Amino acid sequence: MAGGLFSALTPTPLPERLRPARVEDIVGQDHLLAPDAPLGRMLAAGRLGSLILWGPPGCGKTTIARLLADHVNLHFEPLSAVFSGVADLRKVFDAARQRRLGGRGTLLFVDEIHRFNRAQQDGFLPYVEDGTVTLVGATTENPSFELNAALLSRCQVLVLRRLDTPALMTLLSRAEEAVGRALPVTDAAREAVCAMADGDGRYVLTMAEQVLDLKVDAPLSPEDLARLLQKRAPIYDKGQESHYNLISALHKSLRGSDVDAALYWYARMLDGGEDPLYLARRLVRFASEDVGMADPQALTQALASWDAYERLGSPEGELAIAQTVVYLATAPKSNALYVASSAARQAARETGSLAPPMHILNAPTKLMKQLGYGKDYDYDHDAPDAFSGQNYFPDGMARRELYRPVERGFEREIRKRLEYWAKLREKRHKGE
Known part of the structure; x- marks a missing residue:
């Protein structure tokens, strides 16, 4: 009796009251639940494999997992990776094993599965492989970054979409039907509620409940809503x-x-x-x-x-x-510098420790002069057009064209200079 009394004092929130009771009532995920879609085909066959549901908050991951379990007659065992550890997992697996001996399978739903570390994720593998549990993990983070390869190889990753405006509008209509009255908002404010929810179905229903509780004399405008309601924080994690x-x-x-x-x-x-x-x-x-x-x-x-x-x-x-x-x-765009830098690094790796040609080396000592350091170097400022055209690549290495400017922006002028110097270099070499 006491439980009933306290339940009356704490009414169920609207998002929970409107949680879909049938797969057909889920909005915004037809690409997964339609008859010819991945989950639709699984449900039609009556067989469910282990899954990873990847999607933003409020898109229906928990609801889908719960309804999948009901549809294929599996015991639904929810677990949060935030509040659970190895001991909790061991209890779940032991209970699932006993349940299996009695002829019923278990759908283990792990919310925020990416919160488990790699070793804990590995702990799922034997129980998934031998069929003790059918694992359905939910995550808001990219599974390829957060889940280990062994676990991913045993699960099908399904991507859920953030709820679009039509889906959110459907939820608002359901909220109005559930309470028996319309939201006291203008059409523009109704769209603003959806925009403020930012694709989160749970959040749009929470806001609808707040608006329905307001005592207002006239329909609320978008400006009124901005003043009365808290906009949903953007989905953004600087490290993810x-x-x-x-x-x-x-x-x-x-x-x-x-x-x-x-x-x-x-x-x-x-x-x-x-x-x-x-x-x-x-x-x-x-x-x-x-x-x-x-x-x-x-x-x-x-x-x-x-x-x-x-x-x-x-x-x-x-x-x-x-x-x-x-x-x-x-600005005009060119990746010629990036390409040239990468090509130069590759050339440097290929040619190893080739020395510069002797004529461009300094000769600060008598011995170095005797060895030919700096011999026949042409000082460019003394040459016609201040360009000697000498070779500056290592001896034995063919000249390479690494930098190729494009015909855009300032590189158009650079290209002209390079073409001019190429002609002078060719002219000089022919004269030698």
Whole structure:
């Protein structure tokens, strides 16, 4: 009786009340649950293999695992990697073994499975292999980074999508149906609720519950919602998958000369709590790697914004970095410097310890002069056009064209210079 009393005092939250009771009620994951999709085929066959469900928070991982167990008549055993250790796993496996002897299998659902270390992950292997448990792990992180290869080889990885606006709108409609009244919001505010949820179904229902509890005289506007509700924090972990995805998006937007997309990804990373100095360092790298000599000022601009941020701090210094984002996105692009540097390193590895040609070596001692150091060196400033055309590669090594400037930006001028010097070099060699 006491339990019933306390249950009445603590009503079930709306997200839990609306947790789907059938696979057909799950929204936003048709690419997995449709009849011809991976999970749809498994359910039709009545057989379920071990799975890793990878997706953002609030997309339905736990619900899917629970309904899969019901559909194939497996005992559902939930476990959180955050709160569980080796002793807890041992109890689960012992119980599953006994349950199996009685003729029923176990679906072991491990939430946040990436939180288990490599040794703990290895502990699952014998029980997955012999069928003691069907493992369904849930993770918000890239399994290829966080789970060991042995475990991955025994599980099928299924990627769940963040819930789009139509899916979130469906959840809002279900919330209204459950409580028997409409959300007191305008159409624009309804869309704002979905935007604030950022793809998280659990969060959109939590916000809907808060709005439904409000006593208002007129429908709320988006501005009213922003004042009354807390926006969901962006999904961003500076050491994990989202970090690498967003910096890749920024880098490739810059390379693609899409200034608006580059500014967007820059803002997304800042909003997620990224260290602006990390972004400043990446922009310095981009200036050399993807702009290079097409605009030599790009590197100067990138270094200047780094310096400006260290002097000003946040938020003022972030504008200097944004200036560099715009500069780099709109600069002419060339990876000729990057390619040349890589080719030079490769040539250096191939040729080993070949010595420079004798004529370009200094001869500070009499012995070195006698040995031929510096002999026949042509001082370029004394040559016509200040260009001697001598060979500066090691003797016995054929000349290599490592740097090939493109026909863009300042490299167009560099290309002209190189072609001019090539003609002079050819002319000199013919005259010898």
